[in-house]
Amino acid sequence: MPDLEFRSPDSGTAVDARGLRFAAVLTTGVLAAALVTVPSPVGVGLLVAQTIGFALAAAFGARANPYGLLFRRAIAPRLASRPRPEHPAPPRFAQAVGLVFGLTALAGVALGSVTVTYLAIAAALAAAFLNAAFGFCLGCELYLRAARLRHRSAARTRTEQPPPLRRPHIEGETA
Amino acid sequence: MTGMVLLGVVLLLAAGFGLWRVRTDGRLRPDPAAEAVDGQTLGPADIGAALGERATLVQFSTAFCAPCRSTRVVLRDVAERIPGVRYVDVDAEAHLDLVRALDVRRTPTVLVLDETGRVRRRAVGAPRRADVIAALGEFL
Numbered sequence: 049m050p051d052l053e054f055r056s057p058d059s060g061t062a063v064d065a066r067g068l069r070f071a072a073v074l075t076t077g078v079l080a081a082a083l084v085t086v087p088s089p090v091g092v093g094l095l096v097a098q099t100i101g102f103a104l105a106a107a108f109g110a111r112a113n114p115y116g117l118l119f120r121r122a123i124a125p126r127l128a129s130r131p132r133p134e135h136p137a138p139p140r141f142a143q144a145v146g147l148v149f150g151l152t153a154l155a156g157v158a159l160g161s162v163t164v165t166y167l168a169i170a171a172a173l174a175a176a177f178l179n180a181a182f183g184f185c186l187g188c189e190l191y192l193r194a195a196r197l198r199h200r201s202a203a204r205t206r207t208e209q210p211p212p213l214r215r216p217h218i219e220g221e222t223a
Numbered sequence: 224m225t226g227m228v229l230l231g232v233v234l235l236l237a238a239g240f241g242l243w244r245v246r247t248d249g250r251l252r253p254d255p256a257a258e259a260v261d262g263q264t265l266g267p268a269d270i271g272a273a274l275g276e277r278a279t280l281v282q283f284s285t286a287f288c289a290p291c292r293s294t295r296v297v298l299r300d301v302a303e304r305i306p307g308v309r310y311v312d313v314d315a316e317a318h319l320d321l322v323r324a325l326d327v328r329r330t331p332t333v334l335v336l337d338e339t340g341r342v343r344r345r346a347v348g349a350p351r352r353a354d355v356i357a358a359l360g361e362f363l
Contacts (some may be wrong), residue, residue: 084226188285
């Protein structure tokens with residue numbers, strides 16, 4: 049993608065937005081099936097498979113996801129629409145968040161806490177469904193909030209001199 | 224059974240949230256920060272660029288934000304077509320003090336400033352081209 053303004057943690061090749069949407073639909077299906085079958089071996093198996101998919105996409109980009117492979121091999125050649133190139137960093141971030149939820153759900157299984165498993169799958173399912181149905185961008189929602197939290201705790205540890213406030217603070221936020 | 228109930232609840236809540244989001248995303252509204260703080264204005268020192276002669280479109284972006292890229296294309300085009308309007312892209316992560324002062328919560332967030340730098344409109348999410356032009360038309 050030529051239109052990259054500022055530094056990006058990932059300057060890999062563009063991914064096809066249609067493939068991302070397809071992967072989100074399959075992810076939604078697999079997570080829904082896992083949610084109703086867990087903690088049976090079938091449910092745990094689905095969870096493990098989906099978590100591996102998240103890990104591959106988070107580590108090597110969305111193209112490495114098995115769903116992406118399936119899309120390029122079987123679906124894309126049959127589509128009349130043209131590929132919609134998109135920058136790979138935002139979906140990769142979302143897959144990393146999915147990986148955290150997947151691992152949390154599996155930790156719940158390992159530690160015998162089915163509640164943790166249910167809640168983690170439910171959170172991942174909500175994000176995947178929103179992505180599949182509405183094109184929801186998880187990175188847009190979470191990344192800046194996380195950066196703000198890190199910034200706030202960093203400012204707190206700098207005890208000598210609080211950061212200068214350039215603007216009046218709003219809604220009762222404290223430095 | 225628990226999983227089945229949870230599945231229904233999650234899909235229902237997510238669908239409700241998604242529909243609400245589709246309706247409100249990217250709408251340009253009078254900025255709440257501008258009303259909470261008397262005369263909230265931004266200058267070149269805040270956004271790292273000169274203000275437009277008549278108006279400035281300030282976009283807050285992050286690297287992990289896909290709609291930021293399409294918003295950039297739209298706003299840059301609007302600024303090129305309307306004389307006196309300038310487009311400024313701010314890397315939110317590199318300006319966290321400003322982000323917190325303006326209470327920017329997600330990206331893209333777009334501020335429409337008048338010629339004095341006063342924040343007149345805010346869109347959270349990608350705004351539509353026609354809405355941006357209409358918002359500019361209200362005070363140009």
